[in-house]
Amino acid sequence: MHELGLVSHVIKTVERICREQSLRQVCSVTLEIGEVSGVIPDYLTDCWYWSCKKTVYLRGAALRFETIPAVTLCENCGCQYPTVTYAKICPSCHSVRTHLLRGNELIIKEIEAE
Amino acid sequence: MDSVQIIEIKENVLADNGLEAQRIRRQLKEEKTFLLNLMSSPGSGKTTTLLRTIEHLKNDLRIGVMEADIDSAVDAEAIAATSVKSVQLHTGGMCHLDAGMTEQGLQALGTEDLDLAILENVGNLVCPAEFDTGAVQNAMILSVPEGHDKPLKYPLIFTVCDVLLINKIDVLPYFDFDMKKVVEYAHMRNPRLKIFPISAKTGEGLGAWCHWLWEQVDTWQTS
Ligand SMILES: Nc1nc2c(ncn2[C@@H]2O[C@H](COP(=O)(O)OP(=O)(O)O)[C@@H](O)[C@H]2O)c(=O)[nH]1
Numbered sequence: 001m002h003e004l005g006l007v008s009h010v011i012k013t014v015e016r017i018c019r020e021q022s023l024r025q026v027c028s029v030t031l032e033i034g035e036v037s038g039v040i041p042d043y044l045t046d047c048w049y050w051s052c053k054k055t056v057y058l059r060g061a062a063l064r065f066e067t068i069p070a071v072t073l074c075e076n077c078g079c080q081y082p083t084v085t086y087a088k089i090c091p092s093c094h095s096v097r098t099h100l101l102r103g104n105e106l107i108i109k110e111i112e113a114e
Numbered sequence: 115m116d117s118v119q120i121i122e123i124k125e126n127v128l129a130d131n132g133l134e135a136q137r138i139r140r141q142l143k144e145e146k147t148f149l150l151n152l153m154s155s156p157g158s159g160k161t162t163t164l165l166r167t168i169e170h171l172k173n174d175l176r177i178g179v180m181e182a183d184i185d186s187a188v189d190a191e192a193i194a195a196t197s198v199k200s201v202q203l204h205t206g207g208m209c210h211l212d213a214g215m216t217e218q219g220l221q222a223l224g225t226e227d228l229d230l231a232i233l234e235n236v237g238n239l240v241c242p243a244e245f246d247t248g249a250v251q252n253a254m255i256l257s258v259p260e261g262h263d264k265p266l267k268y269p270l271i272f273t274v275c276d277v278l279l280i281n282k283i284d285v286l287p288y289f290d291f292d293m294k295k296v297v298e299y300a301h302m303r304n305p306r307l308k309i310f311p312i313s314a315k316t317g318e319g320l321g322a323w324c325h326w327l328w329e330q331v332d333t334w335q336t337s
Pocket residue numbers: 154155156157158159160161162163183185237281282283284285312313314315316
């Protein structure tokens with residue numbers, strides 16, 4: 001999986017914000033992870049501390065997670081349903097013309113910093 | 115005294131990668147170089163297709179290759195033997211290339227004098243699909259032995275690709291592979307996906323694919 005790559009993108013973004021806002025030290029970073037994004041929080045945590053050690057702003061910063069539930073829209077009947085339970089086939093009309101509305105995200109929600 | 119504050123960010127983790135990819139595309143446009151990102155599972159035929167494509171187009175286009183999917187030294191040697199410019203990218207064990215790594219590769223390759231640069235991405239259908247490399251177009255190879263239901267199992271890569279090569283059609287008689295279904299499933303994920311059935315082994319279908327690619331390069335350079 002690409003957790004190491006994702007962690008390096010999170011760190012780059014947070015470092016940029018620290019410079020822009022003249023922050024000195026980040027205590028925690030909260031990510032919002034879509035339920036079907038394929039990202040595995042444990043793997044992110046594994047590379048997180050190791051990657052943060054090499055930074056100025058993020059040394060020792062905690063990584064927190066919030067989950068965004070996945071929702072699929074049926075283009076045929078217009079209903080919305082939980083992706084994880086029913087996958088690609090609409091539970092009310094059995095159409096396969098469906099697409100993911102949300103649940104694939106990986107967003108930096110907020111940071112705690114001083 | 116400093117106090118800890120909560121700062122709302124709400125930024126997509128890959129937003130910076132997206133910006134960098136756009137920067138790469140602008141630069142390529144100025145240089146009139148077309149970058150194709152070639153993705154597939156390991157063994158689908160990226161290197162073989164690349165070699166065939168080079169053979170077809172090398173008299174019409176100045177081509178360069180970035181190899182990120184080196185299973186064996188054989189791949190690198192085969193590309194080097196074609197006499198087109200090539201570089202090997204070191205992914206450091208990463209399962210994909212991002213825009214930053216691609217940019218380093220483009221610099222190492224030197225693109226000012228190239229019409230077409232091709233990136234052979236890491237063999238994997240999941241991770242490379244999530245990272246914009248800065249390519250002008252994304253191509254994917256699906257080979258017959260992998261089965262026609264791949265578009266159902268790996269939807270994302272089908273949505274980010276512009277063109278799908280269905281490779282190894284020479285072995286169609288030996289596999290339970292439904293060409294009509296794969297086209298239907300792929301278009302379900304991405305209605306504007308261009309599809310070429312090919313055999314990198316026999317050369318069947320290569321002409322149509324190479325002509326299409328040549329047209330894309332020409333449009334990029336002249337529009
Ligand atoms: N039968 C057949 N074999 C092919 C074809 N294209 C590639 N191969 C074989 O598939 C294997 C993997 O090909 P390669 O180009 O190295 O795949 P890559 O890992 O995606 O770069 C090699 O043994 C190739 O000879 C094809 O069109 N037909």
